[in-house]
Amino acid sequence: MSDTLELLGFIAYTELTTFTRLAGAAATAPTSDHQLRLVRLAGDAVNRMERILARIEELGGDADAQLLAFDGTFDDYNARTVPGTWWENLLKGYVGNGVADDFCRIAVDGLDEQTRSLVIEVLDDNRNAEMSVRLLADAAGGDGVLASRLALWGRRLVGEALGLMQSLIVRHDGLNRLVLDGARQRAGETDVDQSWVFAQLTAEHTRRMGRLGLAA
Amino acid sequence: MSDTLELLGFIAYTELTTFTRLAGAAATAPTSDHQLRLVRLAGDAVNRMERILARIEELGGDADAQLLAFDGTFDDYNARTVPGTWWENLLKGYVGNGVADDFCRIAVDGLDEQTRSLVIEVLDDNRNAEMSVRLLADAAGGDGVLASRLALWGRRLVGEALGLMQSLIVRHDGLNRLVLDGARQRAGETDVDQSWVFAQLTAEHTRRMGRLGLAA
Numbered sequence: 119m120s121d122t123l124e125l126l127g128f129i130a131y132t133e134l135t136t137f138t139r140l141a142g143a144a145a146t147a148p149t150s151d152h153q154l155r156l157v158r159l160a161g162d163a164v165n166r167m168e169r170i171l172a173r174i175e176e177l178g179g180d181a182d183a184q185l186l187a188f189d190g191t192f193d194d195y196n197a198r199t200v201p202g203t204w205w206e207n208l209l210k211g212y213v214g215n216g217v218a219d220d221f222c223r224i225a226v227d228g229l230d231e232q233t234r235s236l237v238i239e240v241l242d243d244n245r246n247a248e249m250s251v252r253l254l255a256d257a258a259g260g261d262g263v264l265a266s267r268l269a270l271w272g273r274r275l276v277g278e279a280l281g282l283m284q285s286l287i288v289r290h291d292g293l294n295r296l297v298l299d300g301a302r303q304r305a306g307e308t309d310v311d312q313s314w315v316f317a318q319l320t321a322e323h324t325r326r327m328g329r330l331g332l333a334a
Numbered sequence: 335m336s337d338t339l340e341l342l343g344f345i346a347y348t349e350l351t352t353f354t355r356l357a358g359a360a361a362t363a364p365t366s367d368h369q370l371r372l373v374r375l376a377g378d379a380v381n382r383m384e385r386i387l388a389r390i391e392e393l394g395g396d397a398d399a400q401l402l403a404f405d406g407t408f409d410d411y412n413a414r415t416v417p418g419t420w421w422e423n424l425l426k427g428y429v430g431n432g433v434a435d436d437f438c439r440i441a442v443d444g445l446d447e448q449t450r451s452l453v454i455e456v457l458d459d460n461r462n463a464e465m466s467v468r469l470l471a472d473a474a475g476g477d478g479v480l481a482s483r484l485a486l487w488g489r490r491l492v493g494e495a496l497g498l499m500q501s502l503i504v505r506h507d508g509l510n511r512l513v514l515d516g517a518r519q520r521a522g523e524t525d526v527d528q529s530w531v532f533a534q535l536t537a538e539h540t541r542r543m544g545r546l547g548l549a550a
Contacts, residue, residue, distance in 0.1 A: 137373055141376070145354065157380060161353070165377060168377065186366050189366045
């Protein structure tokens with residue numbers, strides 16, 4: 119149970135982080151139309167966070183404490199991946215969210231059915247990522263220089279994101295247990311270790327960059 | 335009907351503005367705990383905005399266009415009321431939201447019953463204002479110098495806010511018609527004009543400051 123609460127706390131914290139990124143982008147949006155769109159997406163992130171926090175309370179946990187246990191988790195990652203342009207910022211959200219989502223999708227298999235379907239639903243509700251795909255794919259498709267810069271930036275991002283997940287499971291035992299449990303179920307064998315998990319995350323990243331028409 | 339859509343657009347725009355203010359405060363919050371609280375309040379503002387936008391669509395209007403018709407409405411007001419401190423910022427939200435809410439509560443009487451009850455519900459859902467009341471009343475109660483500074487700031491704010499509402503109804507005929515209709519119903523007579531409305535808004539402001547223990 120405490121492992122479940124730990125995973126829910128992590129997911130709630132990632133939604134809080136998504137909110138902060140989108141609200142910041144809204145504040146500097148070039149048009150009111152973009153601003154409104156980003157504000158609505160930021161609101162969606164808060165709603166997903168609230169659903170996860172409500173589940174923590176239902177399970178008898180302290181929602182705020184579970185979330186705040188992850189406070190600062192992305193600080194180092196953010197300091198190491200300051201985007202130089204609007205496009206780099208967009209790709210950062212796409213890659214970083216993508217890796218965290220994939221991690222959670224592996225870890226989710228050990229949860230009770232109700233929590234599991236809630237988490238899957240929350241992870242699936244990624245309109246933001248879809249918006250990024252379209253914008254990034256269009257832009258990169260029409261500009262070879264941008265495409266190769268973004269491909270390079272994507273490699274940098276995924277390296278940092280994988281390092282972040284590594285340090286995350288070192289510090290949060292419950293996440294480590296859940297992701298290894300999930301990995302065993304997926305792989306259908308018992309001697310699965312972290313390297314299997316990271317190979318999966320890397321493969322998913324490659325597919326994700328492929329959807330943008332970019333080499334991983 | 336187009337008057338109704340105009341009022342709904344204005345309310346949606348005020349919620350967007352509330353979101354922006356709360357998200358900005360969250361980004362500079364002194365602790366993660368405060369940050370989380372402000373993010374949740376910002377999320378509530380987006381949800382209220384979405385409910386109003388959904389009603390515009392139900393009534394056959396273009397939600398984004400109705401909201402964006404008010405784009406920039408608060409720019410001049412904001413430029414003239416830059417808060418010097420955290421407390422001044424808090425009072426600004428309390429006073430500014432309060433005046434806009436009171437205005438909408440007068441204007442709402444001319445709406446169809448379903449829209450009217452939605453708007454009342456949205457206006458009542460002002461947890462943010464309640465948080466401000468407690469924080470401001472506590473702080474002013476324990477600090478006479480702060481209390482008299484805030485009282486002065488409150489007078490400045492309400493003058494600017496009333497000027498804003500004045501220019502708003504000059505530019506938006508539908509709002510003007512609705513608020514005068516509402517005023518006639520409230521006053522129970524037909525020869526009611528804008529000065530009645532502004533006297534009401536001022537009286538409500540005085541009561542609101544009284545709840546903080548501050549002179550208006």
